[in-house]
Amino acid sequence: MFPRTRCSSTLWTRCSSALRPRTLAHAFLRYANVTVCPLPRSFRFLLVGSRLLRSCDIGRKLELFTPILSSFDQILLFMKRNSRALPSNLESIKPNIALPRQCGLTVRVIAQLCLHNLWILKLKPGRLRDSPLFSQVVFAAASNTQEKVAATLEFLKSTLGCCQSEVSTAVSKMPTIQGMSEECLLSQIQFLTKEVGLEPQHIVEKPILLTFSLEKCLVPRHRVMKVLQAKGLLSSNMSFCSFVIFGEEKFKLRYIDCHEDSVPGLRMLMP
Numbered sequence: 001m002f003p004r005t006r007c008s009s010t011l012w013t014r015c016s017s018a019l020r021p022r023t024l025a026h027a028f029l030r031y032a033n034v035t036v037c038p039l040p041r042s043f044r045f046l047l048v049g050s051r052l053l054r055s056c057d058i059g060r061k062l063e064l065f066t067p068i069l070s071s072f073d074q075i076l077l078f079m080k081r082n083s084r085a086l087p088s089n090l091e092s093i094k095p096n097i098a099l100p101r102q103c104g105l106t107v108r109v110i111a112q113l114c115l116h117n118l119w120i121l122k123l124k125p126g127r128l129r130d131s132p133l134f135s136q137v138v139f140a141a142a143s144n145t146q147e148k149v150a151a152t153l154e155f156l157k158s159t160l161g162c163c164q165s166e167v168s169t170a171v172s173k174m175p176t177i178q179g180m181s182e183e184c185l186l187s188q189i190q191f192l193t194k195e196v197g198l199e200p201q202h203i204v205e206k207p208i209l210l211t212f213s214l215e216k217c218l219v220p221r222h223r224v225m226k227v228l229q230a231k232g233l234l235s236s237n238m239s240f241c242s243f244v245i246f247g248e249e250k251f252k253l254r255y256i257d258c259h260e261d262s263v264p265g266l267r268m269l270m271p
Contacts, residue, residue: 064090064093064094064097065078065114067107068097068107068110068111068114069111069114069115074111074115077115078114078115092124093121093122095128096120096121096123096128097110097114097121099128099129100113100120100138103138105138113138115168119172120134133175148178149171149178151182152171152177152178152180152182152185153167153168153171155182155185156170156171156177156185159185159186159189160189160200160201160203160204161200162200162201162204166204167204169204170204170205170207171207173207173208174207174208174210174211176211177207177210177211180210180211184214185210187214188209188210188212188214188218189203189210191214191218191219192209192218192240195222196218196222196240198240202241206241208241208245209240209241209244212244215271216271217244218244220269220270220271221243221244221251222240223269224255224256224266224269224270225238225240225243227263227266227269228255228259228263231259231262231263233259233262233263234255243255252270256270
């Protein structure tokens with residue numbers, strides 16, 4: 001036996017206080033019949049650096065999410081991603097967990113919603129049902145398999161060179177991306193990076209750019225933008241996202257109609 005010094009006692013106390021709630025949580029998972037992986041991988045749960053796992057109410061959090069996230073890997077992923085984002089008042093998010101069930105979504109789909117769209121859980125009760133984005137999320141989640149969602153995230157991660165959490169956040173902001181083909185996404189990304197000159201990080205922060213039609217919106221508006229900037233009629237600091245986000249009528253009124261006399265043929269650049 002090694003002699004027990006003051007430093008070793010302090011270290012043991014810290015380790016004990018950090019691992020105790022995780023050990024109890026791991027025991028809870030086994031008691032709840034969650035599919036827990038063999039012991040060597042189970043140590044990941046005990047050692048994962050997550051504030052959520054160090055909190056005293058870890059049992060209540062697991063009790064709430066275990067019926068939805070029924071596998072060890074899903075629970076571990078959820079804990080890692082959302083350790084700092086979950087509200088302390090768990091009662092406030094229960095109605096938002098119940099709503100997808102009332103919409104007829106399966107447990108698998110609800111699990112995907114929790115993993116990739118945390119804002120659903122954090123929105124104030126009562127506002128979620130009236131949120132237009134919630135309808136898009138539900139449709140996208142119900143229309144895509146778990147494999148399709150994972151493939152889309154992996155494609156965006158490798159194409160844009162961003163981390164998993166960044167592309168997950170981007171998709172949660174704009175869930176309709178999940179329904180787009182990889183070929184379509186690749187065309188959008190290549191145009192935005194090579195022709196417009198945007199950095200991949202900017203696309204991740206503004207995922208709405210990926211939802212605009214390449215032929216009907218992005219390409220023609222980029223042409224208009226370059227012409228107006230060349231004529232000194234548009235600031236060179238104007239961001240492309242701000243330029244394309246206008247609706248069709250408002251865009252034509254603001255950038256086409258008022259400059260048509262100064263720039264002959266400007267209207268011809270639009271579809």
